[in-house]
Amino acid sequence: MGSGSGHQPSATMIYLPGLVGLLLVFIADARVGNSTVEFCSETEQCLLFDLICETDKFEARHYDSVKWVSTDETSYIMEVAAMRAFRRLYEYITGTNENGQKMKMVAPVIVKISDKRFWERGTYTVSFLLPAEHQQNPPKPIDDKVYIHVMPKMEVYVLSYGGWMTSIADQNQAYRLSSDLDSVNAKYKKGFHYAVGYNSPMTLFNRHNEVWFVIEDEPECSSSRLVGLLLVLTVNARVGNSTIDFCWETEQCLLFDLICETDKFEARHYDSVKWVSSDETSCIMEVAAMRAFRRLQEYITGTNENGQEMKMVAPVIVKISDKRMWESGTYTVSFLLPAEHQQNPPKPIDDKVYIHVMPKMEVYVLSYGGWMISMVEHIQAYRLSCALDSVDAKYKKGFHYAVGYNGFTTFFNRHNEVWFVIEDEPECSSSSEEL
Template sequence: MHYLVILSACVAVASSLVVQPYAAPAFCHRQQCPKFTVSQNFSGYELRHYEKSLWVATNLTTMEFTDQDDSAMFYKLFHYISGNNTRDMKIEMTTPVILKVEHGPGPTCESFFYKHFMVPFEFQNNPPTPTDPDVYITELPPFDVYVKIYGGRPSFNDKMMMIETLVEEIGSPSAFEERFYYFAGYDGPYTIRNRHNEVWLVAKHSPTDSKPVMLYLAILSVCVAVASSLAVQPSAAPAFCHGLECPNFTVAHSYSGYELRHYEKSVWVATNLTTMEFSDQDNSAMFFKLFHYISGNNTSHMKIEMTAPVLLKVEHGPGPTCESFFYQHFMVPFEFQNNPPAPTDPDVYITELPPFDVYVKSFGGRPTFDDKMMMIENLVEEIGSPSAFEERFYYFAGYDGPYTIHNRHNEVWLVAKH
């Protein structure tokens, strides 16, 4: 008996010193998953730490990510594990399939999409090389992510809604990377029960020893302040322009809920449509006419830098059976304001907006056309006096691409009368 007691104690101590094999969670469905530990649980989400891992990946740069794009990227990776590699070998499927979305800075910017399959553990140190030039091996370093879990068969819009919900639940934008995020899927298309999906936001962390860094930042901030006081300051675009060129304006007056701005003269590329009922398809078609112009559909065959905002002017018809007029605009970059390349599409043209004053109401979110109409009507009520602004037309201004998830900025404009 004494022997057994001593032996069991020794086994217990030895077990505590042995590294336990990683047990994948049930939602991995007995497939290999990247190794992680849960650092902290919150209400509605958790913080995980992932170990370093190798993945096979492919990427796409586009304005509008479709189900067809998603499928094409998936099958590039599936063909890799099916034998499209230098060893002509079939590789076990792993989980999850992750999609990294790195959003463009503004409404006319392309975004970047990266689809990944994890390389099985047995090949982590020496994975077969892909034979498709669009497929490559990449390493994800150790990282921490905020993870929100949910079920069902989410559409892309559902996933966007979930990532925005996670942003709201975390609360502090300084806690995570805003430039990109991940969608993770653990189930095939024919799984009917206990489906498992996740959205990930990569956590930001302070250095372990922050004192040297803080001292460096303090010195740097003093140097920047001194240099700034000596330098001639250029006209700085507001933060909601996301580093893109915006039309120059000054705020003439701030009111409760809106402001009055003065805009300088500016040159824009535009297209227009006359219709009884303006649809999302109409809006998209107009947008892409202008996007093709800046992508090279111009007499100089040049790619032109993107600007913000995308501006839609709505000139309403006089009655219920009358057509209305819609004008979509991109601002021409400052370097081409005096001599912009001419469009090659006959439906696209260069136009000048003279100096003008506008009442502006700003708001966030992902507004529908009806939401924008509600905002312009709210602005009308807030201004109060119909003699203060032009009633025949108004503007909607958008500053973000479709994949921006935080601090989205939208505006409605009413041109002031003077």
């Protein structure tokens, strides 16, 4: 909890959403950027991940889809194959590509290793991670043995170890990890694994290497400690503790990735999450929101099939369709479900209340203070639409979201937002800060 009241507010205290990014570069689902992980310290950018759980023997992590530059090499041992492949990839990032573009080295470097006997030849795929600024449109390789590879999002089991990543060391650590996973009946893809390195050959001490096995089905986290970003990764939901200064009145918040920020608006990415929602028709937002809010408050305070009480989570959002001021319109008010209820929320009893899965989306955001009343909200929505139109940004027309983070009893430092859903690629030109 941040500044302000030191207790959990009641449902009546929260009215309407926001969040700040995790210092990620988010381009075409890629998450490459600055990292606070101590073992990734030799490069300016690193591959970012969400830590799902950790046991005393292994971790489970989630990685988003990213692009790599890769090459294959056949040999009896990894060291020989990696040396040949490394040379080709290094030439690519130092300018041997169609644009003559030089790129920074990014950690980690990974080697995909298929299972084989020691005396057999095998194919090793070595990959360099492309920097954030080249994730969307990397220059084409000139060498026909070098190619761009899009690795889909995935969960992996991870075993970390020090020293040098030799064939013998990697095979021993891979055997250790597979044995530990088999002992808890964890499901993972067989037939290959990844050898992962974070250090330059010039680094003699405090080296960090990893073995990855790709997870199948749900991660096996029994006897684990939930750690990392304090997220609940359930049905892609990202709801958890936040360090954003404007989301301090609730224990949990809706988390997001900040794509870019200009002096007039932000662009953010939100993963798919579940909300409990209710529709109400009225001429003005305040009347509709008050009626819908009452029904949703009853749901989270126990009026559901399980009699389950839930904490309030920020933000609360109102979907507003375009209309003239004097016309009646339908307002959809939604409470964010807490992390522990994202997977299996209790069913509502009131037939005007329903569970809504909002798909992952990118939104343009304008933040403002004060009270979120109809007149102010419409002015702020108009301001944002004008700012977007001025840079030819593509966004969905016909509706927007009014988003609130504060309770009724909060009089100062209130935080509200307007959201427009992005169409096509986010428009980040003339941005004052791109992460």
